[in-house]
Amino acid sequence: MTDKFNPYLFKYAYGVLLRSFSKNLFIFITLTLLVALLSATLFLSSSIKNEYTTRVSNQADIIITNQKAMQYRTFNLNQLQRVLNIEGVKSARGRLYGAYYFEKADKKLNIIALDEFESYSNRLLDETNTELEGASMILSAQAKNLLEEYYYKEYFNFIKENGSLRKVPIKGILKSKDIQKRENLILMRSELFRDIFDMDEREISDISVTVSNPDEVAFIAQKLEEIFPNAKIALKKDTLVVYERSYNLKSGFFLSIFIVSFFTFFIIIYDKLSGVSSHEKKEIGVLKALGWRVRDVLEAKFYEALLLSLGAYILGTFLALLYVYLFNGAILLDIFLSQNDTLHHVAISFTPSIASMILVFLLSVPPYIFATIIPSWRVATTDADEVMR
Amino acid sequence: MTFIKLLFTLSLTVQLFANSEISNAIKEKQIYPMGKKIHTSRCPSLDISKFKTYEALLSAIKEKHICSNLNTKHSEALSIYLWDKQVKKQVKELPKITITKDEKCQVCGMYLHYYPTWVSQINYPKGETYKFDGIKDMMKFYFNNKEGIVDIFVQDYYSLKTLNAHDAYYVLGSDVLGPMGNELIAFKDKKSAKVFFFDHRGKKLLSFDELTAPMVHNLDR
Numbered sequence: 001m002t003d004k005f006n007p008y009l010f011k012y013a014y015g016v017l018l019r020s021f022s023k024n025l026f027i028f029i030t031l032t033l034l035v036a037l038l039s040a041t042l043f044l045s046s047s048i049k050n051e052y053t054t055r056v057s058n059q060a061d062i063i064i065t066n067q068k069a070m071q072y073r074t075f076n077l078n079q080l081q082r083v084l085n086i087e088g089v090k091s092a093r094g095r096l097y098g099a100y101y102f103e104k105a106d107k108k109l110n111i112i113a114l115d116e117f118e119s120y121s122n123r124l125l126d127e128t129n130t131e132l133e134g135a136s137m138i139l140s141a142q143a144k145n146l147l148e149e150y151y152y153k154e155y156f157n158f159i160k161e162n163g164s165l166r167k168v169p170i171k172g173i174l175k176s177k178d179i180q181k182r183e184n185l186i187l188m189r190s191e192l193f194r195d196i197f198d199m200d201e202r203e204i205s206d207i208s209v210t211v212s213n214p215d216e217v218a219f220i221a222q223k224l225e226e227i228f229p230n231a232k233i234a235l236k237k238d239t240l241v242v243y244e245r246s247y248n249l250k251s252g253f254f255l256s257i258f259i260v261s262f263f264t265f266f267i268i269i270y271d272k273l274s275g276v277s278s279h280e281k282k283e284i285g286v287l288k289a290l291g292w293r294v295r296d297v298l299e300a301k302f303y304e305a306l307l308l309s310l311g312a313y314i315l316g317t318f319l320a321l322l323y324v325y326l327f328n329g330a331i332l333l334d335i336f337l338s339q340n341d342t343l344h345h346v347a348i349s350f351t352p353s354i355a356s357m358i359l360v361f362l363l364s365v366p367p368y369i370f371a372t373i374i375p376s377w378r379v380a381t382t383d384a385d386e387v388m389r
Numbered sequence: 390m391t392f393i394k395l396l397f398t399l400s401l402t403v404q405l406f407a408n409s410e411i412s413n414a415i416k417e418k419q420i421y422p423m424g425k426k427i428h429t430s431r432c433p434s435l436d437i438s439k440f441k442t443y444e445a446l447l448s449a450i451k452e453k454h455i456c457s458n459l460n461t462k463h464s465e466a467l468s469i470y471l472w473d474k475q476v477k478k479q480v481k482e483l484p485k486i487t488i489t490k491d492e493k494c495q496v497c498g499m500y501l502h503y504y505p506t507w508v509s510q511i512n513y514p515k516g517e518t519y520k521f522d523g524i525k526d527m528m529k530f531y532f533n534n535k536e537g538i539v540d541i542f543v544q545d546y547y548s549l550k551t552l553n554a555h556d557a558y559y560v561l562g563s564d565v566l567g568p569m570g571n572e573l574i575a576f577k578d579k580k581s582a583k584v585f586f587f588d589h590r591g592k593k594l595l596s597f598d599e600l601t602a603p604m605v606h607n608l609d610r
Contacts, residue, residue: 088547
């Protein structure tokens, strides 16, 4: 006999699977669910991590937020100039943003004010492919839908602090995929923003600082602390560490639970295959008596296990992708992210990582095959006569 | 009457010095980038040679709208940028020192791409270049091979821009350590060198010509 693939053995294995259908179906469903859950968790965790890192890497080196009596306060331009005068600061930008409470809908409209000639804002504007002109605004798709529900199709009336109305025409919608997902975002010019919220011409929300030399960031942060003793100073490096710390703890906890459940599963499988196999032992004995060699028996068993576990793996991975993409990881995501997490307000762009797929494959398919083959190998090597007795 | 006169002269002097009040740092970090952006995006062909004073330029931009419709902040940024560019005659910036993955320091043999902010360079005629993972190693090399050097480049600590080593100022013995420990750290001018000197507890602040071989070797002790 040659070493070639034997379709009859494969057919036989398929027949065996169908013969004890209910038992195999149980194993198949359990394995599928385990694979689906484990890969969904891994997909989610890798995409959350991706999201964090890209967000943090886009962030400025240092962000300073003003506080007074531990309450959020604005900065003014003089304070921004003090930051700019520090040696080693490459650029410092006074950012202007906030939220408008849309009472009828009980929703927050997040507003970012832009200056078209600042280097940062252009990136946002480039993504929208529209130009901010005068007193108009650009909406994200979500904000547009929200306003349309309340029949604001061409303009929106902001209620100012003194009770008067400010009518702002809607210029366009954000085209970029990334921003589109952001909840209720509005872009407008800083002059308009200041008018709506009755802000001083010199007021800014916070200051973002970039530093040329990475070695100097910590020292500049220290200097800023001396200049603004009450302000909150967030370093890019620290932010990433905080994210990772809070998040790694949860994902590690989850992963260990899954590993435990996998082990339990294999203990059950092993138990089943080595304990209840008096019937199968007889079967192997008959096969050997018919003239099958040990390797033929093992090959048939291998196909049997491969069909079952590979099928379960493929179906499980498919289910996981479906869950993550179509349902955005509905319940699992809530376990990973705390309620006040910033990522909660943003749809995460999922990136299924090949590495985690391979990991799940190695955890599910080969162990199942070994758990099936080893006991039958033990039976197959003993004498057929002895087995059947 | 005299009071009003006094007030008038006061306001005049304030107006006169209004522009020069803005520090160089703010101009370089905030106003010039913005002005440049307005200039290139709105009116790249604007000819400013016909304006005699800064004020004339500013009022033309602000009131006559010679460069589209700009608000006060933007017109000021544009006019400061254009005026200073014309007056100062921009110095050509030296290209950044580039490093490949397999380049090593000529003195200590360490890989350079781990320490991009510390790299310095010596050029010889016929395109021979030597790179070092710090100015200390570069100076050790320099004192032994002074003949025929064409260019010496170092990086400004704060901005990481390439400087001609002869024009730079150096702080020795500070608490900032390079890949080879104690370092000479270069600055584009004396002012920023002084800031660093006090911030980071430097021991000496010298120009290139004041550096000597024993001083450099003492850093290793």
